[in-house]
Amino acid sequence: MCLLRQTVSALWWCIALVTAAGAAESTTPSASAIEAMSRAFARASASVVGLKSIAVDDARSAATLGRAREGSGVVIDGGLVLTIGYLILEADQVLLATDDDRQVPARVIGYDVATGFGLVQPLAPLRIDPVPFGIAADLVGTDPLVVVSGGEDGAVSVAELVSRRPFSG
Numbered sequence: 208m209c210l211l212r213q214t215v216s217a218l219w220w221c222i223a224l225v226t227a228a229g230a231a232e233s234t235t236p237s238a239s240a241i242e243a244m245s246r247a248f249a250r251a252s253a254s255v256v257g258l259k260s261i262a263v264d265d266a267r268s269a270a271t272l273g274r275a276r277e278g279s280g281v282v283i284d285g286g287l288v289l290t291i292g293y294l295i296l297e298a299d300q301v302l303l304a305t306d307d308d309r310q311v312p313a314r315v316i317g318y319d320v321a322t323g324f325g326l327v328q329p330l331a332p333l334r335i336d337p338v339p340f341g342i343a344a345d346l347v348g349t350d351p352l353v354v355v356s357g358g359e360d361g362a363v364s365v366a367e368l369v370s371r372r373p374f375s376g
Contacts (some may be wrong), residue, residue, distance in 0.1 A: 211359075213310055214337070221258070229233060241358055244353070247339075247353055249338060250336070250338070250355055251281075251338055251339075251353055252340035253336065254282045254305070254335060254336060254337060255279055255280070255281050255282075255338075256275070256276070256279065256280055256282060256288060256304060256305055256333065256335065257279055257295055257303065257304030257305075258278050258280045258290055258292055258295075258301065258302070258304070258313075258327070259275070259276070259277050259302045260275075260276045260277075260295055260298040260299075260301045261274055261275055261276075261298065261299055261300040262274045262275075262296070262297045262298055262300070263297060263298075263299040264295050264299075266296075266297035267277070267297070268293070268296050268297050268332060272293055272296070276293070276294045276295075276298075278290065278291060280294075280303070280327065281338045282333060282335045282336070282338060283337050283338060284337050284339050284340075285337075285342050286315065286332070286333060286337075287316065287326050287327070287328055288326065288328075288329065288333075289325075289326060289329045290324070290325050290326075290327060291323060291324065291325065292318045292319065292322075292323050292324050292325035293323070295315045295318060295325040295327060296318060296325075298315055300311040300312075300357075301315060301327050301330055301372060303327070303333065305333060305335065310333070311330065311331050312328045312330045313327040313329045313330055314327065314328050315327055316328050327340075346368050347368070348367045348368055348369065348370070349367055349368060349369075350367070351366075351367060352363060352366045352367065352368055353365060353366075355364050
């Protein structure tokens with residue numbers, strides 16, 4: 208659980224969050240800023256994997272979440288995958304899906320109730336570079352952000368930081 212808390216403190220998460228370099232400095236980003244943002248988009252997107260889990264037969268959470276759950280996670284340092292905790296809550300089976308159509312089994316490492324995040328460990332190498340971490344403390348209101356989601360309907364979106372609040376999920 209200590210590793211999970213350290214990971215969460217290093218990453219302000221929105222599936223995978225990367226500061227869009229240089230965009231806040233000008234209303235019209237320079238060619239180098241656009242290139243930097245493009246690289247950040249590509250690297251963050253490449254680090255996202257799909258995640259499917261099946262909860263144990265008698266899972267208390269099955270009544271509200273169902274037994275079969277599907278979402279995404281992001282590969283971080285050490286080859287672990289950071290995800291939203293409810294996807295792996297009471298999970299009996301976890302499967303990671305990569306962009307090259309591989310299905311890799313994984314095991315739950317931890318779930319942190321305070322942050323709502325979970326960690327899973329692939330049981331075979333994913334061969335995916337980890338997402339680069341930013342420093343959440345450096346983000347200020349209206350900073351542009353990149354949000355990358357995985358799964359079959361994965362998308363890359365631009366967002367804007369509007370506020371920070373304690374996790375209440």
